Each structure stands twice: as structure tokens, then as C-alpha cells.
Amino acid sequence: MQISGVTKVRLRSLLRSRASRGILRRNPVLSSQVMRLARTLSGERSNTGWSNQARYCYAVWLRHLVMAERYGLNTDPRVIVELGPGDALGIGLCGMLCGADALYALDAFPYATIDHTLAVLDGLTALLRRRATIPSAHEYPEVEPALGSTDFPSSILTDHRLDRALDVERQRKLRAAITAGMDGSDHGGVSVRYQAPWQDASIVNEGAADIVISQAVMEHVRDLESSYAAMARWLAPKGHLSHQIDFRSHDTSPDLNGQWIYPEPVWRQLENEKVYRWINRQPCSTHLALVERNGLQPVATVRVESSDGIRRKHVSSQWRHLSDSDLNCRGALILATRA
Ligand SMILES: C[S@@+](CC[C@H](N)C(=O)[O-])C[C@H]1O[C@@H](n2cnc3c(N)ncnc32)[C@H](O)[C@@H]1O
Numbered sequence: 001m002q003i004s005g006v007t008k009v010r011l012r013s014l015l016r017s018r019a020s021r022g023i024l025r026r027n028p029v030l031s032s033q034v035m036r037l038a039r040t041l042s043g044e045r046s047n048t049g050w051s052n053q054a055r056y057c058y059a060v061w062l063r064h065l066v067m068a069e070r071y072g073l074n075t076d077p078r079v080i081v082e083l084g085p086g087d088a089l090g091i092g093l094c095g096m097l098c099g100a101d102a103l104y105a106l107d108a109f110p111y112a113t114i115d116h117t118l119a120v121l122d123g124l125t126a127l128l129r130r131r132a133t134i135p136s137a138h139e140y141p142e143v144e145p146a147l148g149s150t151d152f153p154s155s156i157l158t159d160h161r162l163d164r165a166l167d168v169e170r171q172r173k174l175r176a177a178i179t180a181g182m183d184g185s186d187h188g189g190v191s192v193r194y195q196a197p198w199q200d201a202s203i204v205n206e207g208a209a210d211i212v213i214s215q216a217v218m219e220h221v222r223d224l225e226s227s228y229a230a231m232a233r234w235l236a237p238k239g240h241l242s243h244q245i246d247f248r249s250h251d252t253s254p255d256l257n258g259q260w261i262y263p264e265p266v267w268r269q270l271e272n273e274k275v276y277r278w279i280n281r282q283p284c285s286t287h288l289a290l291v292e293r294n295g296l297q298p299v300a301t302v303r304v305e306s307s308d309g310i311r312r313k314h315v316s317s318q319w320r321h322l323s324d325s326d327l328n329c330r331g332a333l334i335l336a337t338r339a
Helices: 005-015 018-026 028-042 054-070 090-097 114-129 159-165 168-179 224-234 264-270 284-293
Strands: 079-083 102-106 191-195 209-215 235-246 297-305 329-337
Touching: 005 018, 005 028, 018 028, 028 264, 054 090, 054 114, 054 209, 054 235, 054 329, 079 090, 079 224, 090 102, 090 114, 090 168, 090 209, 114 168, 168 191, 209 224, 224 235, 224 284, 235 284, 284 297, 284 329
Parallel strands: 079 102, 079 209, 102 191, 209 235
Antiparallel strands: 235 329, 297 329
């Protein structure tokens, strides 16, 4: 059964009211049933986000680029690995349009299509050609990290760099790499490889990647241990990870951090059947620990915190070890480098 847009908004604000959040926080079983019902009634979106919109991909890639500059990391990568591109390869392709030679786009599920990817490529090219300002949080309220300025980063993307990168012949090669099936074949020094699902870390050569980037992906990864080990293996010396992770509850609770109220058996019943929406519930500190355990050096963790959520007393016993900082962390950009 589907319900109208107005009813959806009413339902959402009713669920998020202080009174219902108070009741649901204290009753995980009830909360899981209510959230399942709410999801069924509101009909979840079937796409993965906004990566089939050029403006979104532009907003994301330029955010990662600006943050790389802020923390003294490489802003001119030759080889990009993007985890979880979603509906189109736009985020990594924006990096290709800024001058990179190779893109590996690895997803757990094959959401992206050649048609969407070509459409996003055209949109991105137009945005870069006119040095468009970075779409703001007003246009994409969910996109982190926040930037102080939305000006086009012309000190990074100089005219000299973009003239070369957006050269018509180079564009033709990039287009050919996509229409050929995104199979990694070489098109005059340009290649795009889309692998979904991916399992084998040898898909990217050891020490080949200048950047491994993801946006709203690492919270969905099932095997974090082997994924971080793969990323550490792929990074070139001085290469870096740039992961924007969304630690919110993804509609498993009306509270932003309500995923941690559920004991494991209840959580399993609440498991989101839309595969890309499943979350691993691992907090920011787990990601940082895995970065270090794999020999990488954390450079910065840019957190957004919110205290408007569940409190320690609502946390299920399995998650009692969470620090306050983890509990209140709504999202974080993790930058780490291979020293
Ligand atoms: C919320 S979507 C984000 C898509 C896109 N990055 C964006 O910003 O719109 C999460 C994506 O992560 C992908 N994903 C989940 N587990 C993954 C894994 N182990 N490796 C690569 N991608 C994964 C999902 O299939 C999905 O495409």
C-alpha cells in the first residue's frame, strides 16, 4: 500500500515528535515494528541516492578535493578508486574530468548503468567548463562535509589543468571508455572499470591508487575488516583514503542515532530488505581503528555531532562500550594516508 506525499510528511513528523521518540527509545521491539510499518507505508526510494545527478556528483567530488587541499593531501590523483558509486559513476568521473587517467568504481551491487553514467558525464563537463560554484548544503542538505565557501576551487583546478583535462579528444576517449562497457580497457591512456559486485582485492594493483574515495558507503559495507585491508593494499605511497561516512540510523529509528537501541535479535528482524540500505552499525572509532590496524596514518577526522538523539541509558547492552563521541557522531569525513 502506498500513501500520499502529505501523509508521508505527517507520518514522519509524528514519528519524530518528542513524545513518540521517547516511547520508542524505551521499547526496542515496538520501535522495530513501528519502523518496519513506516517503511512499508512510505515506500522507500529504489535508487541509491543522487549519484545519477551531475550536480550532486560535482558537489561531492569537489568537497573531497577541497578537504584534501585543506589537509595537505594530493589534489591531482592519477588513479582513483571509488567504493559504492551507486546509480552512476559520476563522483569518480568528476575526478577523471579533473585530470585522472584511471577510475576503478567498485560496488557491492550493479546499480549503475552506462546511460546514466553518460548523462552525468555530460552534466559534469558543462559544470566544470563554466567553473560552476559548488552546490551548497541548501541544495543538498544531506551532503557532507560542510565547506566554508562554495566558490569554485580555482587554485586547485587551474585553467591550465582543466584545459588539458577537458580537451575534446580526451573527452572522446573517456566517453569511449564508458560506452565500451566500463570494462577497464585502455582508450588512449584513459580507462574506466566498473565492477559490481567486487570481492577480489586484486582487481586493483597493489600500490596503484592515489585516492580511495567513498560517499555514504562505509556504513553499508558488510566486511569492514577485509575492505580496509584491501584499501591499504591499493594505496600508493602518499595516496590517501577519503571516506565520508553517514552514521545516522537510516530509518531504522526516528532518532538519528537510534540504531544502537536494538539488541542483535531485534536488529536482525528490522534488517532493511533494500540491500543498499543495510547498515553495519559500526561507529566512527571502529573505522579509525581499522585504518590504523592496516598501517595507515589518520590525517583528519571531520565530525558532525548532534546531541539530539538517544542517550547512553537507551543503548542496548551490546553497544554500551560506545564513547559519547561515537554515540553523538552523525557523520564524519575520515582522511588517512599511506605514509
Ligand atoms: C547510499 S548508497 C551511496 C551511493 C553514492 N556513493 C552516493 O553518494 O549517492 C551506498 C552504496 O554503497 C554500496 N556498497 C555497499 N557495500 C559495499 C561494498 N562492500 N563495496 C562497495 N560498495 C558497497 C551500495 O551498493 C550502494 O551503491
